[in-house]
Amino acid sequence: MSGTRLPFQKAQAIEALIVAHGQPSDPGPAEQALREIADKVAAMLPGWHVQSATMAAPGELERVLEQATDTPFVYPLFMSDGWFTETALPARLGIARDRVLSPFGLSARLPVLATQSLSSIARDQGWQHQSTEILVAAHGSASGRENPASRTYRFAHALSLLAPWQRVRVGFLEQDPLLSAVAANCGHNTICVPFFAADGYHVACDIPNDLRAGGFSGVISKSVGRADYAPTLIAEALQGAILENAA
Structure with missing residues (x-):
């Protein structure tokens, strides 16, 4: 008995973007360090596409956004809220503020x-x-x-x-x-x-x-x-964001 096989469609990855301020005078090392954190976060989140960029690296945020297949959840690796996370970052990314998570430094964990x-x-x-x-x-x-x-x-x-x-x-x-x-x-x-x-x-x-x-x-x-626990904290926050978004 034969049947019709439906084409397999791979589920689209959930997009996440970790953003830090970076080092304007020398953006390279900060970009690499942030990439290493993003890779560790990605290893904890199967089915996610986790990218990173610093605001100090010219054009890097825009380049990463162009590669995203959907509007990402944005995680600010900042120690405080304020102008950068609430105004500058959403404006530069061109996304709604509700896609920008609470900064790292404000995490209760x-x-x-x-x-x-x-x-x-x-x-x-x-x-x-x-x-x-x-x-x-x-x-x-x-x-x-x-x-x-x-x-x-x-x-x-x-x-x-x-x-x-x-x-x-x-x-x-x-x-x-x-x-x-x-x-x-x-x-x-x-x-x-x-x-x-x-x-x-x-x-x-x-x-x-x-x-x-x-x-x-x-x-x-x-x-x-x-710290060694930083990627875990970020991964937990991103998981929480997708659950809130689905509710």
């Missing part, structure tokens, strides 16, 4: 995963929670914009609630309290966690320089945006 990572670092050093300080290093805003600082303090407060650290401090590169001054009051058993989305010049140079200026003798973790 971020302090949870960061606490697990910091606890592991403390154990490796032979430190107990009660004898370990956490120093959150952030950019801040020289112009006095409220959002960046408020998001940093919210993150630090969450860390203080999730584990019995001796103390959780915050220091900024461009506003008070300055990182160098805060570092001067930290004990040896301190983990500095850069509240940054990427390992650019601020993380590679400014933070270590300010810590040295303050006589810091603790350890420095990876920036939260480059």
